[in-house]
Amino acid sequence: MESKRVISTKKSIALIAHDHKKNDLIAWVKENKAALANHILFATGTTGKLIESEIKQPVNRMLSGPLGGDQEIGALIATGKIDLMIFFSDPMEMQPHDSDVRALVRLGTAWNIPMALNRASADFLVSSPYMAGDYEIEIPDYSSYLNRKIKD
Numbered sequence: 685m686e687s688k689r690v691i692s693t694k695k696s697i698a699l700i701a702h703d704h705k706k707n708d709l710i711a712w713v714k715e716n717k718a719a720l721a722n723h724i725l726f727a728t729g730t731t732g733k734l735i736e737s738e739i740k741q742p743v744n745r746m747l748s749g750p751l752g753g754d755q756e757i758g759a760l761i762a763t764g765k766i767d768l769m770i771f772f773s774d775p776m777e778m779q780p781h782d783s784d785v786r787a788l789v790r791l792g793t794a795w796n797i798p799m800a801l802n803r804a805s806a807d808f809l810v811s812s813p814y815m816a817g818d819y820e821i822e823i824p825d826y827s828s829y830l831n832r833k834i835k836d
């Protein structure tokens with residue numbers, strides 16, 4: 685059966701950017717500083733350090749993305765501790781940790797969290813009326829997968 689969880693007014697937001705997109709994300713974060721101040725921020729290591737130094741808002745920093753940070757954010761998504769993700773990913777450069785990046789985006793999809801993978805989507809997300817209030821997120825039903833029969 686499908687279940688729900690409430691994303692409350694104060695949201696836990698993951699902020700991530702690949703190296704060639706970090707300046708864009710920092711510019712976006714500065715533009716949206718007032719809106720972000722109402723929320724709890726998480727980030728991969730290097731992105732988080734840059735954000736903290738630019739907007740002076742504490743950031744829960746994980747390891748650097750390629751060193752496990754993407755997977756840490758993914759684990760937080762899977763355990764319901766991240767409400768939405770803003771990830772400025774780079775479509776023009778192969779990442780050494782591509783498998784981690786795909787796993788992170790896959791978990792965001794699997795757990796049905798709002799995700800913005802570029803600036804325009806981030807603008808839509810941050811200006812959504814759901815940002816200022818509660819939102820009931822539908823958690824997909826994985827019970828048939830969890831209860832599947834494993835043949836020997």
Ligand SMILES: O=C(CO)COP(=O)(O)O
Pocket residue numbers: 700701702703727728729730731732747748749750753754785
């Ligand atoms: O690699 C990243 C996302 O895949 C970002 O990691 P950093 O913020 O540590 O650079």
